Amino acid sequence: MPIRCLTFALALVASVASATGMNPASESAEPSRAPIAIALHGGAGTIRREDLTAEREAAIRGALEEAARAGHAVLGEGGPAIEAVTAAIVILEDAPEFNAGRGAVLTAEGRVEMDASIMTGHDLQAGAVASVRGIRHPILAARAVLEHSPHVMLVGRGAERFAESRGLQFMPEEWFVTEFRTEQLRRIREDAEASLAPEDRWYSTVGVVALDRDGNLAAGTSTGGTSNKQWGRVGDSPIIGAGTYADNRACAVSATGDGEYFIRWAVAHEICARVRLGDEELDAAADAVVHDVLVEAGAGGGVIAMDPGGRIAMPFNTPGMYRASIGTDGELDIRIYADPDD
Ligand code: ASP
Numbered sequence: 409m410p411i412r413c414l415t416f417a418l419a420l421v422a423s424v425a426s427a428t429g430m431n432p433a434s435e436s437a438e439p440s441r442a443p444i445a446i447a448l449h450g451g452a453g454t455i456r457r458e459d460l461t462a463e464r465e466a467a468i469r470g471a472l473e474e475a476a477r478a479g480h481a482v483l484g485e486g487g488p489a490i491e492a493v494t495a496a497i498v499i500l501e502d503a504p505e506f507n508a509g510r511g512a513v514l515t516a517e518g519r520v521e522m523d524a525s526i527m528t529g530h531d532l533q534a535g536a537v538a539s540v541r542g543i544r545h546p547i548l549a550a551r552a553v554l555e556h557s558p559h560v561m562l563v564g565r566g567a568e569r570f571a572e573s574r575g576l577q578f579m580p581e582e583w584f585v586t587e588f589r590t591e592q593l594r595r596i597r598e599d600a601e602a603s604l605a606p607e608d609r610w611y612s613t614v615g616v617v618a619l620d621r622d623g624n625l626a627a628g629t630s631t632g633g634t635s636n637k638q639w640g641r642v643g644d645s646p647i648i649g650a651g652t653y654a655d656n657r658a659c660a661v662s663a664t665g666d667g668e669y670f671i672r673w674a675v676a677h678e679i680c681a682r683v684r685l686g687d688e689e690l691d692a693a694a695d696a697v698v699h700d701v702l703v704e705a706g707a708g709g710g711v712i713a714m715d716p717g718g719r720i721a722m723p724f725n726t727p728g729m730y731r732a733s734i735g736t737d738g739e740l741d742i743r744i745y746a747d748p749d750d
């Protein structure tokens with residue numbers, strides 16, 4: 409890191425610590441008392457009980473649990489929030505039920521083009537990749553951009569070359585393609601004029617937010633974007649401030665939904681700005697953006713958000729959102745639907 413950036417990062421860490429009343433030195437002196445928490449989403453959308461087979465629902469719940477526990481284990485050992493976020497997302501990227509990594513949606517040409525981003529809240533460092541092919545874990549490519557490049561976002565072939573130079577794993581394109589997504593694309597192509605059938609509006613992008621023992625937040629998001637996308641379309645997921653944001657002074661957010669709206673309303677940053685500048689509580693800020701701002705704009709979707717105390721908000725304005733959390737009480741909670749019986 410150039411000296412100028414390092415100086416800025418150190419100054420930011422100090423100002424964030426004083427703004428939040430945190431003292432990193434004393435936090436690490438008493439690690440067992442500091443709260444840790446993790447929250448995950450596997451996408452929001454038209455998720456209804458009648459459309460999900462028991463096997464698919466079990467697979468989704470199983471992957472959410474595995475990812476939540478893996479991320480939480482990192483935090484429990486005193487690991488950093490960025491490590492917990494990546495540990496959880498790589499599991500969801502490998503799970504074919506989600507629209508990220510293997511199982512990602514297909515473009516109009518029947519290809520898999522993936523986007524991912526990650527951000528750390530103590531220094532506002534961020535990394536993102538967009539429109540990448542063949543990288544098994546796009547979230548690791550985003551993290552490599554954060555940690556090993558002077559840039560925030562790399563796209564397409566350049567991003568792939570960078571990932572190669574960092575020794576990341578590549579898989580043949582067929583490895584990413586599932587029968588479920590092939591069938592989904594076939595249905596959409598058959599009726600190009602029609603809007604997506606309800607069962608195709610399962611966004612199933614994945615995202616994770618975490619708080620570590622040092623009081624640091626991180627957020628990450630990974631996706632294949634939207635089915636049948638064309639012309640190199642990129643959504644909100646790899647865009648810092650839209651699909652992903654983390655700032656220790658406010659909160660960490662990962663979003664899922666109609667990406668074009670999430671970009672224009674700068675959803676993830678908007679929630680953090682309301683907390684930091686508008687003095688809103690996390691759940692009030694997240695609810696207002698998801699249920700008022702986005703609904704008024706005509707956008708479907710949801711977010712997971714966490715504040716520096718480990719409080720979690722998971723609002724969504726669609727029939728369901730795959731989600732899981734292990735809060736500061738250590739309790740695992742997994743849900744899919746909106747109804748309170750879930
Ligand atoms: N937000 C993503 C996009 O527009 C889609 C999703 O959430 O699944 O690319």
